[in-house]
Amino acid sequence: MEAQPGFSEEQFQAACRELSQPAPALAPGGAWQLLVETMGISIYRLYDEQSGLYEYKIFGGLADCPPELLADVYMDLDYRKQWDQYVKVVELCEKTYDEKRIIYWEVKYPFPLSNRDYVYIRERRDMEVDGRKIWVMLAKSMSLPQCPEKPGIIRVNSYVQSLVLESDGKTGSKVYMYYFDNPGGMIPSWLINWAAKSGVPAFLKDLQKACFNYCKKT
Numbered sequence: 001m002e003a004q005p006g007f008s009e010e011q012f013q014a015a016c017r018e019l020s021q022p023a024p025a026l027a028p029g030g031a032w033q034l035l036v037e038t039m040g041i042s043i044y045r046l047y048d049e050q051s052g053l054y055e056y057k058i059f060g061g062l063a064d065c066p067p068e069l070l071a072d073v074y075m076d077l078d079y080r081k082q083w084d085q086y087v088k089v090v091e092l093c094e095k096t097y098d099e100k101r102i103i104y105w106e107v108k109y110p111f112p113l114s115n116r117d118y119v120y121i122r123e124r125r126d127m128e129v130d131g132r133k134i135w136v137m138l139a140k141s142m143s144l145p146q147c148p149e150k151p152g153i154i155r156v157n158s159y160v161q162s163l164v165l166e167s168d169g170k171t172g173s174k175v176y177m178y179y180f181d182n183p184g185g186m187i188p189s190w191l192i193n194w195a196a197k198s199g200v201p202a203f204l205k206d207l208q209k210a211c212f213n214y215c216k217k218t
Contacts, residue, residue: 052189058177067165071135083210158182
């Protein structure tokens with residue numbers, strides 16, 4: 001019997017541990033570099049020689065956004081279409097294949113670039129760790145025969161994202177995020193890296209703003 005795609009308990013626990021880790025740049029080897037500190041958020045990056053792109057780790061806080069609300073907003077795909085202005089969504093939906101819940105996402109790229117699409121799985125767990133309440137969301141791309149590539153659209157096969165949230169003890173959240181995305185095709189790596197440098201903090205700020213509007217929406 002084929003193994004079900006998904007995430008192991010250890011992957012969730014490892015994501016939780018990141019919230020309490022020292023800055024990646026202080027880790028042995030010092031491979032992670034501090035890229036930017038802005039508005040209470042520190043962004044680190046690690047160069048991936050194979051792709052010429054960077055992996056990102058983000059640590060910080062989002063004021064006046066409780067972690068459970070942040071998690072609800074992050075998981076709400078219909079609402080995502082309204083607030084995520086950084087990515088122009090052509091299609092974003094959840095589908096079920098062989099009892100597996102899969103997210104399909106087509107992203108509009110500016111002319112003359114081809115659109116990209118993603119097929120990925122995502123799981124959320126609300127966890128208790130050493131008496132702390134932690135919200136963990138993991139996502140990764142996967143290959144699925146029932147969802148083949150479409151002509152003229154480039155399939156993104158290397159996408160990983162983690163989002164871990166905990167109360168800051170006030171009205172906001174402590175946040176850890178990991179992110180890697182290789183859009184493939186002929187886009188120069190410097191351009192992808194430049195876009196990610198701008199897009200990662202912009203995503204968190206848009207997520208924070210979406211939480212304020214979500215309160216009004218609900």
